[in-house]
Amino acid sequence: MTSSVPPTPPAAPGPPVSPGPRGGAPEPRPALLGLSRERLAELLDPVVDRPFRVRQIYDALHQRAVADFGEMTDLPKDLRAALAARFRVGMPRVVRRAASDDGTVKYLFEVERPGRPDEEHAGPPAEGAPGATIEAVDIPDGDRRTFCISSQAGCGLACRFCVTGYWGPGRNLTAGEILGQVLAIRRAADLPPSGYNLVFMGMGEPLMNLEGVRGALDVLTETVSWRRITVSTAGVVPGIDAMASWSHRPNLALSLHAPDDERRSALMPINRTYPIADLLAALARYPLERGRKLTIEYILIRDFNDALADADALDRRLRGLRAKVNLIPINPDPVLGERMVPPDDVQVEAFRARLERRGMVATVRRRRGDDVSAACGQLRAFGRDPRGFREGLHGSPPGPPADSQ
Numbered sequence: 001m002t003s004s005v006p007p008t009p010p011a012a013p014g015p016p017v018s019p020g021p022r023g024g025a026p027e028p029r030p031a032l033l034g035l036s037r038e039r040l041a042e043l044l045d046p047v048v049d050r051p052f053r054v055r056q057i058y059d060a061l062h063q064r065a066v067a068d069f070g071e072m073t074d075l076p077k078d079l080r081a082a083l084a085a086r087f088r089v090g091m092p093r094v095v096r097r098a099a100s101d102d103g104t105v106k107y108l109f110e111v112e113r114p115g116r117p118d119e120e121h122a123g124p125p126a127e128g129a130p131g132a133t134i135e136a137v138d139i140p141d142g143d144r145r146t147f148c149i150s151s152q153a154g155c156g157l158a159c160r161f162c163v164t165g166y167w168g169p170g171r172n173l174t175a176g177e178i179l180g181q182v183l184a185i186r187r188a189a190d191l192p193p194s195g196y197n198l199v200f201m202g203m204g205e206p207l208m209n210l211e212g213v214r215g216a217l218d219v220l221t222e223t224v225s226w227r228r229i230t231v232s233t234a235g236v237v238p239g240i241d242a243m244a245s246w247s248h249r250p251n252l253a254l255s256l257h258a259p260d261d262e263r264r265s266a267l268m269p270i271n272r273t274y275p276i277a278d279l280l281a282a283l284a285r286y287p288l289e290r291g292r293k294l295t296i297e298y299i300l301i302r303d304f305n306d307a308l309a310d311a312d313a314l315d316r317r318l319r320g321l322r323a324k325v326n327l328i329p330i331n332p333d334p335v336l337g338e339r340m341v342p343p344d345d346v347q348v349e350a351f352r353a354r355l356e357r358r359g360m361v362a363t364v365r366r367r368r369g370d371d372v373s374a375a376c377g378q379l380r381a382f383g384r385d386p387r388g389f390r391e392g393l394h395g396s397p398p399g400p401p402a403d404s405q
C-alpha cells in the first residue's frame with residue numbers, strides 16, 4: 001500500500017483494476033507504475049490541472065523511484081492527497097533481502113494475489129493461492145551491475161533444471177510490476193536511474209508475457225540503452241518473431257542446453273512444441289546490429305550433456321549463426337534431484353576449450369549468489385505448492401506436466 005488515505009474508485013476509466021494484496025479485498029486504485037507518459041496524462045487528467053505536474057509525477061516515479069505519493073514533496077500537499085485517494089504507485093513490497101558473500105543481493109517481492117480467471121496466464125491461474133511472490137537479483141561485478149528480473153510469478157514451462165519451473169505456473173506480471181522490481185532495487189541500493197544492465201532471466205518466460213515486458217521496456221529504455229538489456233527465452237518461436245519486428249530490440253539469449261531434440265525435450269518440455277531446427281531458424285531471422293551476437297545458454301549437467309562429442313554437436317548445430325555460447329554448470333538444488341549435478345571444473349573447461357578450438361566464442365558463467373539461492377535456476381516463489389517433477393532424465397524422456405502447455 002502506498003498511502004493511509006482510504007481508497008476511492010477512480011473517476012475516470014483507468015487500466016484494469018488489479019487484484020488486492022495477499023488475502024485482502026481487490027484494490028480499486030489503479031497503479032501508476034508502468035504507464036506511458038501519454039497514458040499517465042490521460043489518467044491523471046481529473047486530478048492534475050497543469051501539464052507540468054504530469055512530468056513531475058512521471059519523473060518522481062521513474063527517476064526518483066518513489067514508493068509513496070507522500071514522497072513527492074515537490075507537489076502541493078492537497079494534490080498528493082488527491083493522488084493517494086485515487087491511485088497507488090504500485091511499487092513491489094520488499095519481503096526479504098538476502099545478501100551473498102560475493103555481493104549478490106536477492107530480493108523477494110510481494111506483488112498482488114494471483115489474477116482473475118479471465119487474465120492471460122502462462123498457465124492455469126493459481127486459484128486460492130496466497131499472494132504472488134517474485135524474486136529479482138542485483139549482481140554487482142566490478143564496475144558493472146546487472147539486475148536479473150522476473151516476468152511472471154512462477155512459470156508453466158517446467159524446465160527440469162529450474163526451481164521456478166518446479167514450483168509451477170503463475171500469472172503474467174504487469175509492466176508496472178516488472179519495472180517496479182528495477183525501481184525497488186534501485187531504491188533499496190540507492191542507485192541512479194541508469195548505469196546498470198538488465199537481464200530477463202528471473203522467474204518466468206518473458207516471451208509468454210510480451211505485453212508486460214514491452215511495456216516495462218518502453219519506460220526503462222528512457223534511461224537504459226537497449227544494448228544493455230537482454231531477454232532470455234526458453235524458445236518461444238512466435239515471441240522471438242514478434243520481438244524481431246520491433247523497431248528497437250534488446251539482446252536475445254536462448255536457453256538451448258542440449259544439442260539434440262531428444263535430450264532437449266527431456267530437459268525442456270517446450271521443445272516438443274518448438275524443436276531445435278525451428279528455434280534456430282527463428283534466431284537466424286532475428287535482426288542483429290553490427291557487432292552484436294546472440295547468446296546461446298548451455299547448462300552443463302554431468303553425464304548428460306557434457307561430453308566433448310556434445311560440444312562438437314553443439315558447434316555443428318550453431319554453425320552459421322552469429323552467436324556466442326555461455327556455459328552454465330548447473331546449480332544443484334534439493335528439489336531438482338541428485339542427478340542434476342555439474343561436471344567437475346576440468347570437464348567444464350575441456351568443453352569450453354573444445355568449442356573454442358572449433359571457432360566458437362565460449363565463456364563459462366561464474367556462479368553468483370548460490371549461498372542465498374540467487375544463482376541461475378534457483379529462483380522460486382515462496383509459499384507455493386510444488387507440482388513435482390517426474391523422474392526420468394537419464395531414462396525415457398519425461399512428458400510435459402499436464403499444466404505446462
Ligand code: SF4
Pocket residue numbers: 155156157158159162163164165166202203204205234
Ligand atoms: S528456465 Fe525459465 S522458462 Fe524454464 S521453467 Fe525456469 S523460469 Fe520457466
